[in-house]
Amino acid sequence: MLAGCSEFDYASDRHLREAGISAGTPGIHTVRQGDTLYQIAWAYGLDFRDVARWNAIGEPYVIYPGQRLRLRPAAGSGAGTAGAVAPTPDSDSSNRTPAEAEERMPAVARREPLSGPVAWQWPSEGRLVRRYDPGALGKRGIGIAGAPGSPVKAAGAGDVVYSGDGLPGYGNLVIIKHNERFLTAYGYNRELLVEEGDRVRAGETIARMGASGQRPGELHFEVRERGEPVNPVSYLP
Template identity: 40%
Template sequence: MAEKQASFGLKLLSLWTVFYVLLLSGCGTGSNYAPIEDRSKIPFSFNKHHIVSRGETLYSIAWRYDLDARGLAATNHIAAPYLIRPGDKVLLNDQAKVTSAVTGSAPSAVPRLPKASRKSAVASTTKQTVSYKEATSVTLPKGYPFRWQWPAKGRVIKSFRGTAPQHKGIDLHGVLREPVLAANSGTVVYAGSGLAGYGKLIIVKHGESYLSAYAHNSKLLVNEGQLIKVGQKIAEMGDSGTSTNHVKLHFEIRRDGKPVNPESLLPKRR
């Protein structure tokens, strides 16, 4: 009887060993390219913080978590031009109602007061602050028109899918080192390769509400803080970071931090 129990135990142990090995081998397969849908595996929560790494900007952090950079700055009391340093802790919440977009100074918190005087204190503070979503004016130098155009001439090979948040833009077919053009005039707020799944990426700020992004480039031709004009060559197309290993441009537009269908803003093609 003891021998039968020992034999059964060995067989059970062997089955578990085989299952574990198969599980590990399954996790190790696949190409070295990061799929376009895999933006970030870090679970999001309004109660979590992000520790700033070298090369990150407040705009790239906001982009990573689908947040509005202005609201993120207001929450963390970061004044324009939203400078952050490696090691800083950023609270991942863009729901703050005040901003420095108009005043140029960081918002101050309403002090905690007894209930009797709290309402009057909040009313007084509200008169001196502005909702960040109200600051939507577009101010550009003369000769820098505000209009949308296609960032590349290739056809759309993957469309925006509002019901599939893992694909937040469109893919345009291209050839290696084909010019990537600015889809609108604005300021470069991120140029680097620190966002997983995007390869070499450029993010451009257009006024207070809109941002556009150009991913999987082989070469970046602009720097952070640089003012660019619609139609200007800002990068060269590549294939980095994609699961298909095809040359393409992944293009996104966000309004107030949320993805919108780029084709709803771009001119109709003939």
């Protein structure tokens, strides 16, 4: 009887399934110092554009410490729309001067966004030691072995939208936005060589390889297409 329960269409979480959201995803995330919209969306397996839309946040997607972000559409509102969570005093930008707003604006938002296809290339010259598993829990990507300190390169031109160690299980992590369709992530790094807001070229060294829990030198590499994990090998030459 328990095995058949998953076949029932429970109305209470139907809108989550229609939006591609796990029922275990919390309803609200409170923004901490250093958080970015891209990082938050990545951590919960969501498309950053959906999170922005559910919270009535327009480009350049500026968020503030203490702000409460909705991580799912409101029940009955449809998958694409939701009322925004009321901002906290810290997130209220109505009294900011233009200069203050510019200072808080991510550098990536102050330039023309990239468009067009991604000229993909491998982010490391090491051998593939961990293949993509679409059924894996948590991170879904590939593992590329190499000597610790080996260069980690951008798999395509793009803008660095996250550089830090704030996502559990990824170590020192870089996330690059290539266009409105693709993001890539590079985890387990020993050293990060780029900062949020940097625009990088395809093949540019962005980090130095670190280690995973199983190997002395390994890069964890992910590709997400419109927020969904996909097999990187399907895109790499």
